Amino acid sequence: MWNQNSVTRILGTHYPIIQAGMAGGVTTSSLVSAVSNSGGLGTLGAGYMSAADMKLAIKEIKDQTNLPFGVNLFIPETPVVNDEQITNAQKLLEPYVKELHLTDNVSFSEVQIDFENQLEVILNEKVPVCSFTFGAPSKELVSELKKVGIIVIGTATTVEEAMINEEKGVDIVVAQGSESGGHRGTFLGLFEQSMIGTFSLVPQVVDAVCIPVIAAGGVMDERGVIAALALGAKGVQMGTAFLTCKESGAGASHKRAVLESSETHTVITTAFSGKPARGIENRFTREMQEYKNQLPSYPIQNALTKELRKQAGRQGVPELMSLWSGQSPRLSREVSAKELLESIVSRVGKTLGELNE
Structure with a gap:
């Protein structure tokens, strides 16, 4: 079965589909729990949240699901x-x-966001999965999280960034192509030099690291999932696709702009x-x-x-x-998170079957 692999085993999910941790209020507790309850990995975008607000959101998510979910944090930057x-x-x-x-x-x-207090909440609440953006977590931090059973996911926009994440000990790395919406996780070199498309980035990262790779950037439906798997990724991360879902906290004007672009x-x-x-x-x-x-x-x-x-x-x-918004807004749909996931999953199976005929 396409959906049973190293990523689903590590995450404890039914499908290797991760909802991106979009910060700024898009990832409501309802969206996160709906994705997890539908077999994917819902992720709270906590980059801008105070530790107290993050703790409250985690409690709300736990009240709505007993399945694995994640929290995404930003590695601090000193401007x-x-x-x-x-x-x-x-x-x-x-x-x-x-x-x-x-x-x-x-x-x-x-x-400055109190990164240390955010981490304390993650550890105390024993959040199943913690992902990081804008840098790679230290070996010491990864070790501390793993001691209490927390799965760690890193983000990379180049092969070198992926290799650094692996060296730090993360369990899974997201290869984030330039098609991605919002901020990408570039942390080495110039942003312009990291503008590598998903189709080019993913297979090169897969060849360079031993840990499972998740493809992100422009993935909106079953075709993106199948392409990612063909490139060697073990799963996908989707942001814009979930932004227009009914449970998303994005404003009506934002959703409409994406749907009409x-x-x-x-x-x-x-x-x-x-x-x-x-x-x-x-x-x-x-x-x-x-x-x-x-x-x-x-x-x-x-x-x-x-x-x-x-x-x-x-x-x-x-x-x-x-x-x-990512580069594929035409593929956005105004549906529930459950409907989106169910549609993708059913169509992946159907399309793979047709390809094998």
Whole structure:
């Protein structure tokens, strides 16, 4: 059976399908539990969450499923703070602040996510799976997680990043192609040099490491799953496909933008966070493009635009929202997570059968 392999054995899932840990509120407890209850691995995107909020979300997930699920964390980054750059960025954002009638000007306070407290929650709650983005976890951290039975997943956008993850001791590595929506997990070298498509990246990573490889980037349906398996991956990770599901916490404007877009509508932008990310092009990304070299790096720009993004979402102004999406929005569907998984699973079996005729 295609769905019984090293990944399903390691994760304890019925299918080697992982819902990506999309941070920022998309991965509600309902979405995570629905994916896990349907045989995949639901993942809470906890990158921006406080330890307290993360603990509450984990409790809600446990109340809704007794099957394995994961939590995704961001490896901390220490930016160089440039006061003049921050001031200039605030001035660039002023017109948008006024447009949304925000009472206060955009302010910046360097609030770092407490990674240590997040990890403490992961360990105390004995979360079944913990995945990492924007870097590889240390050997010591991996060992600490494994001691209490937690499966560790790393993220790589190049072969070298995958090899580093394996050297650190992770159980599984996600090979994340350039088709992916939102922020990719690049942590070595220039982002531009890591823009490798899924079809090219996956087989090269498979040949370079001994641990199971998960394919990510542009996978939306059974065809992506079958292609990933043919390339040597043992499973897939899907983000955009789950973003438009009914249980997703993405706003109505965001979902509609993805559902109504095509493959030519996504762009790579640093305007919202200071880190390159793929999303649906809108007025904000177009107007900020000429200033891309003047913006503060992540997570500073992310903090500067936080209230702007939040209010744009609340007011339903998609032209000022971060509309993260992969390169296959035409394949998005407005269904439940269960319906999506059941459809993919049934069609994988049917298509494989047809290929073998």
